[in-house]
Amino acid sequence: MASDLSLSSPAGVTTRQILATAEVLASGGLAAFPTETVYGLGADATTPAAVAQIYAIKGRPQFNPLISHVASIDAAIAEGEFPPLALRLAQAFWPGPLTLVLPRRAGGNVCDLACAGLATVGLRVPAHPVALALLRAFGRPVAAPSANRSGRISPASAADVRAEFQDMVPILDGGACAVGVESTILACLNGRVSLLRPGGIAREEVEAIAGLTLDAPAPGIHAPGMLASHYAPNAGIRLGATDLRPGEIGLGFAGTLDGARRDLSPRGDLNEAAANLYGFLRALDAEGAGTIAVAAIPGHGLGAAINDRLRRAAAPRT
Ligand code: TXA
Ligand code: MG
Numbered sequence: 001m002a003s004d005l006s007l008s009s010p011a012g013v014t015t016r017q018i019l020a021t022a023e024v025l026a027s028g029g030l031a032a033f034p035t036e037t038v039y040g041l042g043a044d045a046t047t048p049a050a051v052a053q054i055y056a057i058k059g060r061p062q063f064n065p066l067i068s069h070v071a072s073i074d075a076a077i078a079e080g081e082f083p084p085l086a087l088r089l090a091q092a093f094w095p096g097p098l099t100l101v102l103p104r105r106a107g108g109n110v111c112d113l114a115c116a117g118l119a120t121v122g123l124r125v126p127a128h129p130v131a132l133a134l135l136r137a138f139g140r141p142v143a144a145p146s147a148n149r150s151g152r153i154s155p156a157s158a159a160d161v162r163a164e165f166q167d168m169v170p171i172l173d174g175g176a177c178a179v180g181v182e183s184t185i186l187a188c189l190n191g192r193v194s195l196l197r198p199g200g201i202a203r204e205e206v207e208a209i210a211g212l213t214l215d216a217p218a219p220g221i222h223a224p225g226m227l228a229s230h231y232a233p234n235a236g237i238r239l240g241a242t243d244l245r246p247g248e249i250g251l252g253f254a255g256t257l258d259g260a261r262r263d264l265s266p267r268g269d270l271n272e273a274a275a276n277l278y279g280f281l282r283a284l285d286a287e288g289a290g291t292i293a294v295a296a297i298p299g300h301g302l303g304a305a306i307n308d309r310l311r312r313a314a315a316p317r318t
Pocket of ligand 1: 025035037038039040041064065066067097099101115118120121122124126144146147181182183184185196197
């Protein structure tokens with residue numbers, strides 16, 4: 001294990017806690033840790049038995065590929081084949097809320113199960129200082145989906161993780177997640193760049209750096225895990241609400257929904273709305289509402305990711 005932990009206590013987490021968590025991962029265990037998007041449920045990505053526990057504890061219906069988190073671009077290059085454009089995107093957005101799906105490099109260390117047997121690997125260098133410190137201490141890729149049970153709302157705080165898994169996994173508490181929605185996933189395959197999942201980096205920002213318009217996923221490129229019903233609270237969800245109906249509880253945006261219990265961003269800031277999204281959904285759900293009525297959210301910038309998650313939350317449950 002690496003010893004260059006120059007950050008003594010990133011975001012209130014001690015070096016001792018980071019090293020202890022790296023030990024848990026090294027012994028094949030699971031641990032939850034903060035990233036700037038959502039909390040991840042991590043396991044050693046190079047060890048199938050460790051990765052298998054992620055699927056088991058989350059109750060994932062099938063072996064969807066997991067994102068492998070690494071500490072640096074160099075560590076990512078050891079796992080994936082980077083075409084020049086992918087390297088440019090990595091240099092522009094890492095560390096940050098971007099995941100690149102690339103061909104697996106021969107001799108890479110991420111195991112088949114983490115890639116769900118595909119010839120591709122999903123890689124991300126997260127920006128949260130606690131995540132980076134953990135990855136540096138561990139020294140190997142960490143497979144981590146969001147730290148929630150399958151189909152449930154993603155956790156944006158340590159308390160959210162505890163509500164999902166109680167004391168089943170150790171949790172590094174690095175505070176609330178600044179971005180609040182999952183990473184943007186891009187596939188860089190066969191000379192094309194396609195958007196597999198809108199997320200914490202806006203499509204517009206990616207297109208500006210890449211100098212091209214992102215493709216829709218090509219037919220045959222697998223975007224598994226993108227189930228229609230996902231990110232679901234217990235309450236029903238009604239989108240595009242302009243008023244509240246009897247029995248509904250309101251989630252507003254920019255002050256547009258009269259009587260709303262909460263407003264994702266009173267000043268209409270989409271970044272603030274993304275950061276508040278999952279926490280507010282959890283809070284309203286906990287009030288026992290039958291239906292959460294959500295105001296219309298603009299579709300540009302992080303609005304694309306917010307609307308994507310809200311549509312999934314509103315979809316008929318499977
Ligand atoms: O922000 C995030 O991305 C969070 C934090 C913890 O990093 N992680 C996350 O992971 O959302 P997860 O497991 O929920 O998302 C994994 C998704 C898969 O469902 C799939 O859509 C895509 O990433 N993915 C990963 N590897 C892939 C691959 N090899 N080919 C295609 N899609 C892949
Ligand atoms: Mg998830």
